[in-house]
Amino acid sequence: QKEVEQDPGPLSVPEGAIVSLNCTYSNSAFQYFMWYRQYSRKGPELLMYTYSSGNKEDGRFTAQVDKSSKYISLFIRDSQPSDSATYLCPFSGSARQLTFGSGTQLTVLP
Amino acid sequence: DSGVTQTPKHLITATGQRVTLRCSPRSGDLSVYWYQQSLDQGLQFLIQYYNGEERAKGNILERFSAQQFPDLHSELNLSSLELGDSALYFCASSGYMGSYEQYFGPGTRLTVT
Numbered sequence: 001q002k003e004v005e006q007d008p009g010p011l012s013v014p015e016g017a018i019v020s021l022n023c024t025y026s027n028s029a030f031q032y033f034m035w036y037r038q039y040s041r042k043g044p045e046l047l048m049y050t051y052s053s054g055n056k057e058d059g060r061f062t063a064q065v066d067k068s069s070k071y072i073s074l075f076i077r078d079s080q081p082s083d084s085a086t087y088l089c090p091f092s093g094s095a096r097q098l099t100f101g102s103g104t105q106l107t108v109l110p
Numbered sequence: 111d112s113g114v115t116q117t118p119k120h121l122i123t124a125t126g127q128r129v130t131l132r133c134s135p136r137s138g139d140l141s142v143y144w145y146q147q148s149l150d151q152g153l154q155f156l157i158q159y160y161n162g163e164e165r166a167k168g169n170i171l172e173r174f175s176a177q178q179f180p181d182l183h184s185e186l187n188l189s190s191l192e193l194g195d196s197a198l199y200f201c202a203s204s205g206y207m208g209s210y211e212q213y214f215g216p217g218t219r220l221t222v223t
Contacts, residue, residue: 032210034210036214041198041217041219042216042217043112043114043215043216043217044214046112046211046212046213049211090153092210093166095166096141096158096204096209096210097143097155097158097166097168098143098155098212099155100152100153100154101152102152103152
């Protein structure tokens with residue numbers, strides 16, 4: 001079983017839509033939750049991180065963690081074409097190395 | 111800009127050759143991680159260094175090696191290159207041993223012909 005399972009996508013939405021990106025994880029010891037954004041062939045960019053259940057907001061982005069359900073989400077409000085990218089929710093290992101899935105590819109159509 | 115720099119941006123070389131990729135972490139960061147991303151593949155962890163010492167290894171081939179120097183920059187050496195080694199190579203840095211957040215560089219695109 002993979003440490004983190006992510007909605008495979010691809011996801012295509014119109015500009016201005018609210019986007020929901022989701023991951024589930026299997027390891028209860030998983031305590032630190034991060035979202036990265038990767039534009040095509042560019043370095044991943046750390047978007048948000050949190051270690052607690054609940055919501056964390058940063059501008060148009062909200063990260064939501066439900067530890068009881070082992071479920072993490074990223075919401076993007078008022079999505080823009082510039083949000084078109086692949087979104088990643090990696091698992092952090094014992095040495096803090098990150099294990100990435102294939103991510104969810106998002107396209108925001110103007 | 112993450113503050114992590116990588117050189118060169120692009121590298122084209124032939125099979126059997128050896129190349130060196132360089133990474134400078136963010137100012138003050140002690141940990142450096144190397145990742146490989148093949149075409150249409152996810153990021154794969156290769157190796158981690160912390161303050162000059164190797165701390166963790168992932169799926170790194172024996173033909174690949176790395177080191178971190180006293181000034182904290184790191185180099186990834188790839189030898190006896192094969193076509194399948196063509197990929198993007200990213201390094202990431204983090205501030206201290208227990209830190210989770212990693213900041214990625216722009217990557218080096220390696221093409222083996």
